[in-house]
Amino acid sequence: MGEVIKMDTKYIIGIIIAIVIIAGAIFLIGGEESETTNIDIVGSTSVQPVAEGLSEEYMQSHPQVRINVQGGGSSVGIKSAQDGIADIGTSSKELDENEQEGLTIYGFAKDGIVVAVNNENQISDLTVDQIQAIFSGEITNWGEVGGSDGTINVVTREDGSGTLDAFNDIVMDAETKIKADAIVQSSTEAVKQSVAQDPNGIGFISYASMSDDVKALAVNGVEISEDTIADGSYLLQRPFFFIIKGQAQGAVKEFIDFVFSSEGAEIIKSENLVPVEQ
Amino acid sequence: MNNSLQEYLIEKGLFITAISSILVIILIIIFIFLEGLPAMESYGFLNFIFGSLWAPTQGEFGVLTMIVGSLGITLLSLVMAIPLSLFCAIFMAEIAPSNMRKILKPVIETLAGIPSVVYGFFGLITLVPFMREQFGGTGFSMLTASIILTVMILPTIISVSEDAIRSIPSEYKEASLALGATQWQTIQNVIFPAALPGIITAIILGMGRAIGETLAVIMVAGNVTQYPTSLVDPVRALTANIAIEMGYATGLHYNALFGTAIVLFFMIVFLLIIANYLQYKKKVVIGGGYL
Numbered sequence: 356m357g358e359v360i361k362m363d364t365k366y367i368i369g370i371i372i373a374i375v376i377i378a379g380a381i382f383l384i385g386g387e388e389s390e391t392t393n394i395d396i397v398g399s400t401s402v403q404p405v406a407e408g409l410s411e412e413y414m415q416s417h418p419q420v421r422i423n424v425q426g427g428g429s430s431v432g433i434k435s436a437q438d439g440i441a442d443i444g445t446s447s448k449e450l451d452e453n454e455q456e457g458l459t460i461y462g463f464a465k466d467g468i469v470v471a472v473n474n475e476n477q478i479s480d481l482t483v484d485q486i487q488a489i490f491s492g493e494i495t496n497w498g499e500v501g502g503s504d505g506t507i508n509v510v511t512r513e514d515g516s517g518t519l520d521a522f523n524d525i526v527m528d529a530e531t532k533i534k535a536d537a538i539v540q541s542s543t544e545a546v547k548q549s550v551a552q553d554p555n556g557i558g559f560i561s562y563a564s565m566s567d568d569v570k571a572l573a574v575n576g577v578e579i580s581e582d583t584i585a586d587g588s589y590l591l592q593r594p595f596f597f598i599i600k601g602q603a604q605g606a607v608k609e610f611i612d613f614v615f616s617s618e619g620a621e622i623i624k625s626e627n628l629v630p631v632e633q
Numbered sequence: 634m635n636n637s638l639q640e641y642l643i644e645k646g647l648f649i650t651a652i653s654s655i656l657v658i659i660l661i662i663i664f665i666f667l668e669g670l671p672a673m674e675s676y677g678f679l680n681f682i683f684g685s686l687w688a689p690t691q692g693e694f695g696v697l698t699m700i701v702g703s704l705g706i707t708l709l710s711l712v713m714a715i716p717l718s719l720f721c722a723i724f725m726a727e728i729a730p731s732n733m734r735k736i737l738k739p740v741i742e743t744l745a746g747i748p749s750v751v752y753g754f755f756g757l758i759t760l761v762p763f764m765r766e767q768f769g770g771t772g773f774s775m776l777t778a779s780i781i782l783t784v785m786i787l788p789t790i791i792s793v794s795e796d797a798i799r800s801i802p803s804e805y806k807e808a809s810l811a812l813g814a815t816q817w818q819t820i821q822n823v824i825f826p827a828a829l830p831g832i833i834t835a836i837i838l839g840m841g842r843a844i845g846e847t848l849a850v851i852m853v854a855g856n857v858t859q860y861p862t863s864l865v866d867p868v869r870a871l872t873a874n875i876a877i878e879m880g881y882a883t884g885l886h887y888n889a890l891f892g893t894a895i896v897l898f899f900m901i902v903f904l905l906i907i908a909n910y911l912q913y914k915k916k917v918v919i920g921g922g923y924l
Contacts, residue, residue, distance in 0.1 A: 515886075539855065539869070553771065
């Protein structure tokens with residue numbers, strides 16, 4: 356028995372030594388890779404998917420550059436850029452004048468916000484005022500906006516969501532807030548499914564994740580499409596920004612140039628966003 | 634290396650492995666408290682726990698609606714799950730022929746293996762519309778969430794309490810039957826009371842799963858921070874609150890989410906104490922020892 360345990364002990368010591376050697380080797384190799392340039396992109400969770408798409412594509416053609424994309428929200432993105440914590444901050448809302456100080460702001464894409472209803476809903480067009488009244492709880496029946504009788508079930512997003520922020524900025528105002536007893540879903544997909552299974556449901560989702568499961572309403576008579584977002588006639592839209600402290604230099608500048616290249620525009624389009632020219 | 638040294642090393646090695654899991658728990662608790670207490674302090678402990686308004690963007694952090702939500706969902710699911718699972722366990726342990734048991738057991742174990750996101754999605758697609766058509770409202774409700782949770786905790790309670798029932802010595806049963814008791818009388822008066830501590834353990838485990846379940850609850854409970862006035866009103870659970878908002882939270886809001894975790898932690902500790910007390914009270918003393 357003792358012999359067996361001694362054998363085992365030797366094995367264990369052997370394994371530990373092996374782990375130490377491997378860990379050391381990884382550490383050394385990791386150390387050598389420090390020549391690569393790191394770019395940190397921090398900010399809006401709505402911008403995150405397209406930023407990830409862009410950086411993946413960019414890293415393939417530029418293996419010496421490593422780009423880390425993180426969420427946190429637009430306000431975090433703006434602050435990170437101001438404080439120099441991140442190389443690039445991202446925001447899905449316009450910056451105040453005093454926020455803009457010392458920053459270079461690149462609006463590189465536009466995203467539409469779809470007001471989505473169930474496919475069976477007869478309504479196909481609402482005004483911004485009607486949408487506001489529905490989400491604030493002033494209008495509670497589809498009959499009041501010309502649909503068939505039925506209590507409207509409002510689905511909203513959780514506090515902090517970029518889509519909710521944008522919706523609040525564009526549709527709601529300080530006095531009229533989204534009603535407190537609206538169903539809260541924590542992702543675009545969950546909002547979509549909630550509306551898809553409820554004939555009386557209404558919610559808002561990013562145009563980037565629109566699909567046939569739900570019906571997009573026209574707002575003030577304008578259907579949502581890439582063209583109407585691009586020319587600004589569809590009102591529920593928001594800009595996506597990359598924010599840089601001072602002037603873009605070196606690797607960051609090259610990345611920004613890539614974003615505004617035709618290749619970058621293709622990636623932005625593939626995320627169902629509308630690319631904006633520099 | 635002599636034998637006594639070996640013994641010593643093995644003993645200490647086992648001690649270290651045992652203590653490391655406890656250390657991890659202690660570290661987690663310390664971390665949660667360090668992160669959560671600032672929010673509770675700056676908002677006020679009582680305001681935090683007994684406040685009804687949760688509006689992080691406006692600096693309001695009251696979690697009482699969510700405590701009510703969590704407790705409501707958990708209790709409702711236990712009310713539905715306990716009778717169902719106990720009768721199922723008794724059936725499997727005492728009545729079912731072994732062929733049937735061979736089919737039932739793996740089926741129930743499969744239920745336990747389904748990921749919670751699948752339960753949640755199933756609930757969102759099928760149960761929510763069904764509840765809306767039957768009871769009105771939006772279909773997202775405390776009742777919907779607790780029905781999903783009932784299905785999720787059934788396998789836990791069934792398998793643990795079935796084991797408890799099967800571990801009752803067969804002499805008890807034989808003695809009872811020999812005295813002329815019917816099978817149901819034996820189950821009711823001998824087997825069930827003797828297995829009760831094990832059954833309570835099963836219920837505690839089920840309750841733990843119910844109160845800690847997050848994803849499935851988020852998808853079907855509606856997540857509205859309000860007091861439910863009926864079973865078909867939407868509610869938000871404490872766990873759901875953390876998971877929903879953690880992605881964006883910064884500053885005090887972030888700390889407040891850890892504060893939510895502290896509240897959840899104390900709720901679970903409190904429920905465990907009650908359950909352990911019940912378990913202690915119901916222990917059957919036979920022949921001078923606990924069973």
